[in-house]
Amino acid sequence: MTINDEFAPVPGTEPAPSLGPADLPAWPQYDDGERTALLRALEQGQWWRAGGTEVTSFEREFADYNGAPHALAVNSGTDALELALRVHGIGPGDEVIVPAFTFVSTSLAVQNTGAVPVPADVDPGHQCLTGESVRAVATERTRVIMPVHMAGHVADLAALHKVADEFGAVVVQDAAHAQGAARDGVLVGADASIACYSFQNGKLMTAGEGGALTFPDRESYDRAYLLHTVGRPREDTTYQHLTGGMNARMNEFSGAVLRTQLTRLAGQTVTRGERAALLDELLAPVEGVAPQERDPRVTVNPYYMYLLTLDAERFDTAARDRLVGLLKQRNVPACVNFPPVYRTAGFWTGPTEQATVEELAERCPEAELIGSRGLWLHHRILLAEPGVVRGVAAVIAAAVDEAGR
Numbered sequence: 185m186t187i188n189d190e191f192a193p194v195p196g197t198e199p200a201p202s203l204g205p206a207d208l209p210a211w212p213q214y215d216d217g218e219r220t221a222l223l224r225a226l227e228q229g230q231w232w233r234a235g236g237t238e239v240t241s242f243e244r245e246f247a248d249y250n251g252a253p254h255a256l257a258v259n260s261g262t263d264a265l266e267l268a269l270r271v272h273g274i275g276p277g278d279e280v281i282v283p284a285f286t287f288v289s290t291s292l293a294v295q296n297t298g299a300v301p302v303p304a305d306v307d308p309g310h311q312c313l314t315g316e317s318v319r320a321v322a323t324e325r326t327r328v329i330m331p332v333h334m335a336g337h338v339a340d341l342a343a344l345h346k347v348a349d350e351f352g353a354v355v356v357q358d359a360a361h362a363q364g365a366a367r368d369g370v371l372v373g374a375d376a377s378i379a380c381y382s383f384q385n386g387k388l389m390t391a392g393e394g395g396a397l398t399f400p401d402r403e404s405y406d407r408a409y410l411l412h413t414v415g416r417p418r419e420d421t422t423y424q425h426l427t428g429g430m431n432a433r434m435n436e437f438s439g440a441v442l443r444t445q446l447t448r449l450a451g452q453t454v455t456r457g458e459r460a461a462l463l464d465e466l467l468a469p470v471e472g473v474a475p476q477e478r479d480p481r482v483t484v485n486p487y488y489m490y491l492l493t494l495d496a497e498r499f500d501t502a503a504r505d506r507l508v509g510l511l512k513q514r515n516v517p518a519c520v521n522f523p524p525v526y527r528t529a530g531f532w533t534g535p536t537e538q539a540t541v542e543e544l545a546e547r548c549p550e551a552e553l554i555g556s557r558g559l560w561l562h563h564r565i566l567l568a569e570p571g572v573v574r575g576v577a578a579v580i581a582a583a584v585d586e587a588g589r
Contacts, residue, residue: 261382
């Protein structure tokens with residue numbers, strides 16, 4: 185079925201609307217820019233960062249884009265988070281506050297250091313940590329507050345820094361969804377904290393896998409550089425290992441691809457913002473489904489995902505799952521939300537938290553709701569032409585009605 189500007193929801197007695205397989209843009213997007221970049225990296229003859237220039241060039245360009253003085257490219261967003269924690273000396277006995285609603289890597293990075301992830305509830309509208317929810321679970325063992333800028337919506341960093349100061353802690357940003365995002369006109373990389381990004385295949389810019397950190401100062405950058413290259417200083421030829429560490433170096437091919445991906449990001453961010461506003465408008469009349477809210481202080485939201493939450497009084501989890509299945513059948517790329525992180529088998533509360541899943545669920549009701557009634561749509565929907573976005577809205581409206589029967 186062709187999608188155009190006149191496409192509108194149809195009555196339930198008629199065939200349900202559906203997108204054609206080719207209606208939405210593909211992801212990842214690439215062209216001769218990536219081909220040229222890969223060949224450039226290949227012909228260097230040195231494919232790791234110590235012998236090439238692509239990763240170093242990407243780091244400089246990415247730091248500039250995010251308003252940071254320094255950036256470091258690594259293997260993954262998970263590595264980036266763990267590395268940031270190690271820069272701050274986090275280890276056994278420490279507690280790190282994480283959102284209850286997040287991808288498991290936020291918690292795993294904490295666990296990998298031997299520290300304890302402490303889930304805090306999120307705001308029901310924008311679905312990020314708040315100062316109040318963090319203060320409710322902070323203790324004398326709290327060393328780090330780790331907000332996730334969920335789907336590109338920047339958390340209230342000023343409020344979180346205030347709570348961190350009260351408890352002698354620091355903020356580390358999980359900005360996996362938030363390349364180029366800003367709040368109150370301040371880019372996430374310009375904040376006085378380390379920010380961590382992901383370049384996994386579905387992210388806003390990608391090399392299949394990869395990650396990066398931005399730093400507010402040279403000291404933390406130098407510490408991270410040493411840790412990410414098994415403790416070896418730059419240009420070491422005598423196997424000096426000045427500290428413990430990990431091998432999290434990015435290769436030259438990934439760096440070259442990401443340099444090209446970065447050149448498209450600003451334009452794509454504008455397009456996604458416009459299409460998200462259109463989709464908000466189109467879905468406003470659809471009863472029982474609410475898009476993620478946006479705080480007006482968020483001045484740049486790159487929209488990694490388009491998040492929806494169903495009315496818990498009208499829909500149960502099974503209905504949410506039916507809705508996701510219907511959307512996939514009709515070629516709308518949809519997925520159920522992350523479960524609350526403490527409901528994953530890989531979550532570990534450690535010796536200091538000692539909270540049961542039931543106790544954590546009781547103190548995180550919003551994460552419980554979002555995890556069981558929420559879903560997300562991939563951001564390539566927001567790169568489509570307006571007529572296609574109207575078609576997406578029609579498909580969603582019909583599928584919500586069908587799933588709720």
